[in-house]
Amino acid sequence: MTASKASDALHLQTLTELARGLAGGEFSSRELTESLLERIDAHQKSLNAFITLTADEALAEADLADKNRATGAGGPLQGLPIVHKDLFCTAGVRTTCGSKILQDFVSPYDATVVARLKSAGAIMLGKTNMDEFAMGSSNETSFFGAVTNPWDQKMSPGGSSGGSAAAVAARLVPAATGTDTGGSIRQPAALTGTVGLKPTYGRVSRFGMVAFASSLDQAGVITRSAEDAALLLNAVAGVDPRDSTSADQPIPDYTATLSDSVKGLRIGVVRQHFDEGLDDECGKTVKTALATLEDAGASLVDVDLPNIGLSVPTYYVVAPAECSSNLSRFDGVRFGHRADNVKDILDLYCRSRGEGFGAEVKRRIMTGTYVLSAGYYDAYYLKAQKVRQLISRDFNQAFENVDVIAGPTAPTTAFRLGEKTDDPITMYLNDIYTIGANLAGLPGISVPCGLVKKMPVGLQLVGPAFAEASLLSCAHQYQQITDWHRQAPEAFR
Amino acid sequence: MSRWEVVIGLEIHTQLATNSKIFSGSSRSYGAEPNTQASLVDLGYPGVLPVLNVEVVRMAAMFGLAVNATVAKRSIFARKNYFYPDLPKGYQISQYELPIVVGGELFIRDDAGDEKRIRITRAHLEEDAGKSVHDEFEGSTGVDLNRAGTPLLEIVSEPDLRSAKEAVAYMRKIHSIVRYLEISDGNMQEGSFRCDANVSVRQVGQVELGTRAEVKNLNSFRFVEKAINFEIARQIDVIEDAGVVVQETRLYDSDKDETRSMRSKEEANDYRYFPDPDLLPIEIEDSFVEEVRRSLPELPHVKCARFIAEYALKEADAEILTVSRPLADFYEEVAKATAGDSRIAANWIIGDLSALLNRDNIDIQDSPITPTALAGLLDRITDDTISGKIAKEVFDGMSTGEGSADEIIAAKGLQQITDVSALDAIVAAVIDANPAQVADYRAGKEKLLGFFVGQVMKETGGKANPGQVNQLIKQKLS
Numbered sequence: 001m002t003a004s005k006a007s008d009a010l011h012l013q014t015l016t017e018l019a020r021g022l023a024g025g026e027f028s029s030r031e032l033t034e035s036l037l038e039r040i041d042a043h044q045k046s047l048n049a050f051i052t053l054t055a056d057e058a059l060a061e062a063d064l065a066d067k068n069r070a071t072g073a074g075g076p077l078q079g080l081p082i083v084h085k086d087l088f089c090t091a092g093v094r095t096t097c098g099s100k101i102l103q104d105f106v107s108p109y110d111a112t113v114v115a116r117l118k119s120a121g122a123i124m125l126g127k128t129n130m131d132e133f134a135m136g137s138s139n140e141t142s143f144f145g146a147v148t149n150p151w152d153q154k155m156s157p158g159g160s161s162g163g164s165a166a167a168v169a170a171r172l173v174p175a176a177t178g179t180d181t182g183g184s185i186r187q188p189a190a191l192t193g194t195v196g197l198k199p200t201y202g203r204v205s206r207f208g209m210v211a212f213a214s215s216l217d218q219a220g221v222i223t224r225s226a227e228d229a230a231l232l233l234n235a236v237a238g239v240d241p242r243d244s245t246s247a248d249q250p251i252p253d254y255t256a257t258l259s260d261s262v263k264g265l266r267i268g269v270v271r272q273h274f275d276e277g278l279d280d281e282c283g284k285t286v287k288t289a290l291a292t293l294e295d296a297g298a299s300l301v302d303v304d305l306p307n308i309g310l311s312v313p314t315y316y317v318v319a320p321a322e323c324s325s326n327l328s329r330f331d332g333v334r335f336g337h338r339a340d341n342v343k344d345i346l347d348l349y350c351r352s353r354g355e356g357f358g359a360e361v362k363r364r365i366m367t368g369t370y371v372l373s374a375g376y377y378d379a380y381y382l383k384a385q386k387v388r389q390l391i392s393r394d395f396n397q398a399f400e401n402v403d404v405i406a407g408p409t410a411p412t413t414a415f416r417l418g419e420k421t422d423d424p425i426t427m428y429l430n431d432i433y434t435i436g437a438n439l440a441g442l443p444g445i446s447v448p449c450g451l452v453k454k455m456p457v458g459l460q461l462v463g464p465a466f467a468e469a470s471l472l473s474c475a476h477q478y479q480q481i482t483d484w485h486r487q488a489p490e491a492f493r
Numbered sequence: 494m495s496r497w498e499v500v501i502g503l504e505i506h507t508q509l510a511t512n513s514k515i516f517s518g519s520s521r522s523y524g525a526e527p528n529t530q531a532s533l534v535d536l537g538y539p540g541v542l543p544v545l546n547v548e549v550v551r552m553a554a555m556f557g558l559a560v561n562a563t564v565a566k567r568s569i570f571a572r573k574n575y576f577y578p579d580l581p582k583g584y585q586i587s588q589y590e591l592p593i594v595v596g597g598e599l600f601i602r603d604d605a606g607d608e609k610r611i612r613i614t615r616a617h618l619e620e621d622a623g624k625s626v627h628d629e630f631e632g633s634t635g636v637d638l639n640r641a642g643t644p645l646l647e648i649v650s651e652p653d654l655r656s657a658k659e660a661v662a663y664m665r666k667i668h669s670i671v672r673y674l675e676i677s678d679g680n681m682q683e684g685s686f687r688c689d690a691n692v693s694v695r696q697v698g699q700v701e702l703g704t705r706a707e708v709k710n711l712n713s714f715r716f717v718e719k720a721i722n723f724e725i726a727r728q729i730d731v732i733e734d735a736g737v738v739v740q741e742t743r744l745y746d747s748d749k750d751e752t753r754s755m756r757s758k759e760e761a762n763d764y765r766y767f768p769d770p771d772l773l774p775i776e777i778e779d780s781f782v783e784e785v786r787r788s789l790p791e792l793p794h795v796k797c798a799r800f801i802a803e804y805a806l807k808e809a810d811a812e813i814l815t816v817s818r819p820l821a822d823f824y825e826e827v828a829k830a831t832a833g834d835s836r837i838a839a840n841w842i843i844g845d846l847s848a849l850l851n852r853d854n855i856d857i858q859d860s861p862i863t864p865t866a867l868a869g870l871l872d873r874i875t876d877d878t879i880s881g882k883i884a885k886e887v888f889d890g891m892s893t894g895e896g897s898a899d900e901i902i903a904a905k906g907l908q909q910i911t912d913v914s915a916l917d918a919i920v921a922a923v924i925d926a927n928p929a930q931v932a933d934y935r936a937g938k939e940k941l942l943g944f945f946v947g948q949v950m951k952e953t954g955g956k957a958n959p960g961q962v963n964q965l966i967k968q969k970l971s
Contacts, residue, residue: 089540102539109533111540208540215770243542244773322770325572328583329537333636345634349576372574372765381767 010035012488015080015174015228022069022079029069029079033062033123036081040125040172043492046153049167051086051096051144053126061123068121077235078121083176085164086127087134088114088219089208097210098130098142098160101330101337101356111208112240113177113219120235128163128176132358133327134184134212136160137430138420141360146417149192150489151455155414158188158430164222165192170492175223175232179209181216182315183409183434186446189222190409190458193448195475195485196222197229200465201441202247204233205240211326213319214245216438225485226447226475230254233468252469260473263297267474268402272308273433279412281452286408289449289459293406293478303398303405307390311435312428314391317371317384318439323361324368330356363424392440399464404474408433409446409458433460443468447475448484456484498697499725500705501660501690502652505667506645507677508621508685509552515620515644516543516586523683527626527637535642537581542771545570549618549644550775552676553593554785556646559670559792560613562597564782570618570769575762578636579623587647589766592617593775599670600794601662603655611663612651619645640684646676652691652702657721661714664688665816669793673818687712692724694732703728704738708745708752720745724752796821804828804835813843819857823864830868833875841867845885849892862891870898882955883907909958913965916949916957920965923948934970942966 010032013021021027037055044050058081065079084090087097089107096102110118118124131141139147139162147162149155150170157166161178165188168176178185180198189196197220204219211217221232234255239248269290274283294300332338332352339351357365371380398405410430420427437444442462449459459478463471479485514521517534534541557564571589597613621643626635648667654660668686671677679686688711693703708724711717723745728738742761743752791799793815800811800821814824824842828835846867850860862870870887873879879887879902890901902908910916923945924931934941945966949957 087540095539097539105539107539109538109540207542210539211771213770242544244544245542245771321767325574325584325765325767328574328576329539329581331576331578331583333578334536334581335538345578369765372767374763374765377765377767 011039011171012493013174014225015223016225016231018080018174019077019231029062029065029123030059032079033058033081033125036125036173040167043170043172046148047150047166047170047172048145048147049129049163049170049172050083050126051098051129051163052094054093054124055126057093058123058125065121065123075119075121075235076231077117080122080175081125081173082117082122082232083125083128083164083167083173084114085130085161085176085178087130087179087210088127088177089210090114090124090127093124093127095127095210096144097134098132098144099356099358099361100143101353102210103143103337105336107208109208112205112242113236114208116236117177117232122235125173128161128167130163131160131184132361133210133323134160134179134181134217135323135360135364137183137187137427138415138417139163139188140417140421141358143358148417149414150492151193151414153491154416155455156191156417156419158191158410158414160184160188161196161222162188165189165194165196168192168194168222168224169489171488175221175228177219178222179212179217179219180434180438180444181212181218181319182438183431185220185222186434186444186458186460187410187431189446190448190460191414191456193451193456193484193487193489194222194224195226195229195448196220196446196458197233197468197472198437198444199233199237199468200247200443201438202245203249203443203466203468204236205238205243205246207240207242207246211322213322214326215322216315216319218438226445226472226479227255227258229445230258230472230476233472237468247466249466254469254472257469257473258476260470260477261297262293262474262477265293265298265404265470265474266301266402267293267298268301268303268398268405270303270305270308270398270405270407272305273407277411277429277432278408279452282408282410282412282457285450285452285457286459289478289482290406292481293474296477296481298474301402303402305391305394305398305436307387307394308436310387311391311439312432314384314387314439315431315435316367316428317380318388320364320368321372321381321384322368324365324372327357327361327365332356360424388439391436395436395440395442395462396464403463403470404467405462407460409460410434413452413455413457437462441465443471445471445475447478448487449478449482450484451487496697497694497725497729498699499655499657500652500693500695500702501654501657501721503650503654503660503664503688503690505648505650505664505686505688506621507648507667507671507679509549509644509646510675510677511546511548511552511644513546514642515546515549515618517642519642521643523680523685525639527635528639531623531638531641535581535638537583543586543769545772545775546644549646550593550777551785552644552674553616553618553646554777554782555674555676555789556616556648556671557594557597558782558786558789559674560597560599562613562616563595564777564785565591565593565595566777567591568593568617568775568777570772570775571766572769574765577622577625578634579625579638579641581623581638581641585620585622586769586772587619588617591774599663599666601659601666604658609653609659611653614649614651616646616648619647621645646671652693657718657725660690660721661718664714664717666793669816673790673793675790681712681714684712688717690717690721690724692721692728693738694725694728704740706738706740706752707742709742709755711745716745716747719747719750720752723750727752790818800824804839806836806839810836810839810843814839817857823857823860826864827868827871830865831871831875833871837874838868838871841871841888845888861894862888866891866897873898873902877958878902878908880909880955880957880959883909907956909956910953913961916953916961916965919949919952919957920945920962920969923952924966924969931970945970
């Protein structure tokens with residue numbers, strides 16, 4: 001094992017450690033930023049984790065942060081480098097969503113998540129690669145090419161926040177933002193040995209996130225420790241007047257409760273999550289992790305989510321339905337790709353969209369259009385909404401007896417690039433354990449809990465709405481007694 | 494009696510008079526430079542989200558209560574999906590299955606003059622689209638998104654209307670109500686108040702409805718009447734020629750006074766409505782509804798009944814005076830300020846004053862003759878200072894700013910001659926000058942009284958009191 005410590009090279013330190021180092025004057029924000037930019041530069045070609053880099057702006061901001069620190073000014077993330085998934089709008093820096101249709105799109109405004117991290121003092125180094133419009137579980141649907149998994153570059157890092165996960169796993173940056181509609185933060189986190197937090201629906205504003213499926217999309221973070229995720233959640237959580245679906249709920253200091261013990265914590269283990277479909281070795285690894293938590297004082301309770309098996313088909317009705325409508329604005333009229341030499345308005349729409357969108361996005365637009373069509377709405381969309389209610393009820397009932405639900409994040413470790421691209425159904429099944437939390441709007445976190453054939457495995461914790469604090473403390477306590485999260489892929493130590 | 498029965502339902506779109514748009518903070522005032530009142534939300538930029546302007550909820554509730562409808566405790570915004578260049582998001586945010594106002598009614602006069610109840614199916618909130626500008630750009634189309642996101646209340650009637658006239662009467666009532674409530678400026682030239690008409694015909698006695706055509710975007714009362722009448726005649730012609738009316742959307746061309754097919758049922762969009770996940774349901778508490786109810790102004794039909802009772806007006810006059818709030822307020826101010834007959838006040842406003850305002854295209858609020866000034870004129874009629882005829886001359890003077898009634902009467906010496914001795918002399922002179930007529934009158938030709946009165950009025954330059962003159966002549970000739 002190769003575990004890192006605070007005295008290690010800067011790129012191996014966690015966000016929390018770096019914050020301490022900056023505060024203690026051990027290094028400057030410029031030194032930190034420069035060293036990470038060098039690493040990014042060295043590995044971008046093989047990893048392809050970034051779509052856009054903002055080195056010059058980052059260095060200018062780092063200098064400013066160093067100046068502020070000298071005068072005692074600045075926020076809690078003063079001078080700390082992060083990166084944003086390329087579907088968060090960033091004023092003046094292009095936001096592509098991994099799509100040709102937006103390859104030259106520059107947003108005139110910052111997403112709320114971006115603005116809040118900026119005002120907390122964080123420095124953006126760049127925008128990360130992703131599945132096109134967040135539709136994918138392998139990062140292969142990106143117009144800018146697939147991202148490779150730092151643990152084995154023949155493998156997919158997962159998706160859709162694959163660029164963010166790979167960048168954090170490869171120790172190019174300490175933390176990244178991501179979005180999770182059906183597992184797009186947690187699944188790549190699991191496949192890259194990082195921590196991925198998807199907060200409760202409404203916990204973090206969606207304003208400025210290019211919408212995929214509005215009732216499921218949620219912004220979150222990918223880090224190397226639960227502690228870092230808590231630090232970042234403190235900065236981004238909270239109601240936003242520009243997002244009606246953001247929740248006006250109190251925001252606890254998520255770092256304050258990290259030391260809460262797991263003694264007496266009731267952890268629900270979902271029987272259905274260990275059924276067929278789960279790789280044996282992964283299953284064993286997750287069970288070992290659960291035993292570790294039990295040894296630390298938690299109790300394991302069997303729980304039943306009777307309708308959880310319907311979550312994938314339910315998701316693949318609801319999400320495409322919403323996406324078919326959300327993506328209508330990409331019509332070539334006001335922004336984004338517009339086809340040349342069009343004959344008329346219909347030709348403008350058909351060719352701009354035909355040329356601008358990739359195959360997976362088109363598949364979902366067509367599926368979504370179909371399930372909302374007259375004569376099919378009741379059979380698909382309405383029925384899916386009803387099943388969604390049932391799944392949500394299942395979770396609520398389970399949480400009457402347990403504090404968190406734990407299980408595998410993904411059915412296997414990372415799969416080969418190209419392995420599933422011709423088989424969308426198999427690809428969709430990769431999110432079988434993560435989708436439920438999106439359908440029910442619940443918070444979930446994936447933490448690294450072992451390696452199978454030298455590839456990381458993720459332990460997923462799902463909690464009741466707005467119970468991020470207990471997920472984070474449980475994960476943090478697990479990371480106090482294990483060091484899986486400290487392990488870096490061999491080529492990136 | 495025609496063997497055809499006409500069935501009409503109207504969908505009225507009224508822009509709500511909020512300061513900002515329904516889902517963004519942009520101003521919604523009319524006539525700004527293209528695309529200067531369109532924010533990123535109105536432009537449908539990636540990542541932006543709609544946030545409901547709660548003012549529209551209050552306005553919709555006011556309308557609902559004014560037409561005796563139910564204000565829904567829970568209503569939902571839905572997306573209506575279709576592609577059009579002036580629809581930036583590729584969908585319109587509207588309400589579909591659960592609208593904010595359900596099941597109202599109002600009363601109109603039918604063609605026979607009887608009171609008739611028209612049911613209102615629903616009224617729902619939605620956003621207006623932008624405008625495509627076709628004529629200013631050679632070979633291409635411009636898009637102005639200033640109007641995009643303007644709040645609309647779409648008011649849908651049941652197919653209870655049976656003629657173009659009834660349709661117009663209904664539309665006028667709605668127009669009057671939204672302006673009373675001050676939830677819309679009702680400006681039809683600017684498109685603040687427009688309607689689509691669903692028109693069908695069937696044989697008298699037939700139970701099932703005929704196939705309807707929807708005539709789009711009618712933006713004046715006159716066009717509504719003309720378009721519907723054209724459509725009725727067209728449909729009857731089709732059926733009488735053994736043809737079949739097809740379900741379709743038609744556009745009214747006011748230049749040619751005809752409707753033209755826009756798209757057939759087969760070409761109609763499948764709008765794929767579904768609840769908008771970006772917006773929460775509108776939840777309305779009973780206490781809010783009660784608060785809105787208390788804030789309602791007196792409505793046209795209530796005011797009309799009150800005017801009849803309080804000012805002894807004929808129903809027709811009361812209806813005219815209560816069409817708009819400013820007109821009703823003007824009337825009531827005059828009626829209260831004058832010592833004279835409130836019915837005469839009504840006649841002056843409906844007659845001379847309205848004619849004057851129409852001629853000069855002036856709103857009642859900007860009338861050159863104020864209510865107090867008009868009351869001053871009416872008082873001089875009542876106290877016999879001037880006759881009704883002279884009053885018209887004084888009124889003309891007032892309208893051109895010559896001063897108050899009293900000032901003009903004094904300046905021009907228009908007071909009536911009420912001095913009996915002075916009139917006596919004139920009457921005597923007239924009788925002396927017309928012996929033949931005097932003889933005829935005395936022989937029983939009493940109609941000649943008018944002749945004598947006319948002669949006296951002529952001699953006095955109209956300043957004698959006709960009633961008094963009448964009396965004097967009768968006395969002298971008896």
